[in-house]
Amino acid sequence: MNSGKNGRRVSRAAVISMTIEKAGFGGKRAQLALTGARIRKLGVLCFLSLLLAFAGQAKTVSHKQALRALTPPDGTLLFGAYVGGKTGEEDDMTLNDVVAYERLVGRRVDWVYFSNNWYRSRRFPVTTAKWIRKHGATPFVRLMMRSDPEQDHADPLYKTKSIARGDFDPDLTRWMQEAARFGTPILAEYGTEMNGEWFQWNARWNGRRKGAERFAAAYRHIIDLSRKNGATNIIWVFHVNWADGPPKSWNRMEKYYPGDSYIDWLGISLYSMQAPFETEPTAFAEIRNTFARLNHMAAEKPVIIAEFGTDVHNPREPAAPWAKAALKLIYSRQLPNLIGFSWWNETWPNDDNPIHDTDTRLQSDKALTQVFRRYLKR
Secondary structure, three states: OEEOOOOOEEOHHHHHHHHHHHHOOOOHHHHHHOOHHHHHHHHHHHHHHHHHHHHOOOOOOOHHHHHHHOOOOOOOOEEEEEOOOOOOOOOOOOHHHHHHHHHHHOOOOOEEEEEEEOOOOOOOOHHHHHHHHHOOOEEEEEEEOOOOOOOOOOOOOOOHHHHHHOOOHHHHHHHHHHHHHHOOOEEEEEOOOOOEOOOOOOHHHOOHHHHHHHHHHHHHHHHHHHHHOOOOOEEEEEEEEOOOEOOOHHHOHHHHOOOOOOOOEEEEEEEOOOOOOOOOOOOHHHHHHHHHHHHHHOOOOOEEEEEEEOOOOOOOOOHHHHHHHHHHHHOOOOOOOEEEEEEEOOEEOOOOOHHHOEEOOHHHOHHHHHHHHHHHOO
């Protein structure tokens, strides 16, 4: 609560509404988004972003301010979203996609997750980031330094030792400067699921036994550049796959870690059936072991479940019961330092036969949608 000019007590929602009205953003959408109930649902995450965006403040927030703005109140969880797009390359979702997803689950999202694919552009994705912020959420950018969207091969250009050596410093410097000018909090990660050999930054493709340290050096170099160029508004995430793939000593997730002084949050991916023809499910409870490992590695760091999902058409494992078990554990408060989660809501082809397409979308399964609606009311 904050005091108004006449000494009476006014709510945080009222403070933001007055700021927006003063700035000339008194439209129906803004007023709808800023009722007291809506602010409680949005939580701390969107407060600073909304306040600075609507007030027109150009100054970049400090790192402490960004961390504070992105920290949920005790006993609550942030709800992020990856809502898919048209191409399957994770960079073309629209505001309409986000709004449709929110209506489906009955709750506003706190962050919107998307890829910044360097085979398309090496620029900070300011257009996407701006409409996400205007909507009242925080951009969560996957910094995908890769030459193509294909997996299971070495990248011919963006090798981790080349990044650490500074070969891409001009592009990364411009990226960080543009992120700094954005001003409000941004979530960002480099090297998504680095302990999975499907991605080009995995140690298998970067020297194997030396690969994990090369990755850590590359990530530290990227973050050093962000600090050098004033991008204090970026919260950096270290995002692992729930299990090392392959489970070799050189590929342990802990070996990739850049260090506590560099990383703000930890993230985890866990999927069960990733296609309708797969036969080996993964119980969501397996994530307990990942939490234990991360907690031992970096005990004080907040953790998010950055990606989880299962195919809705696989007859061997119905999606709704799997998601119900996952959400029950997520809301149980048994996972140390957990502050948020995000379902991977997408469909993609696996071959030329549409019957084999993967589909993890809530809109494709009414029972799955109802599971989410029940839990997100909490």
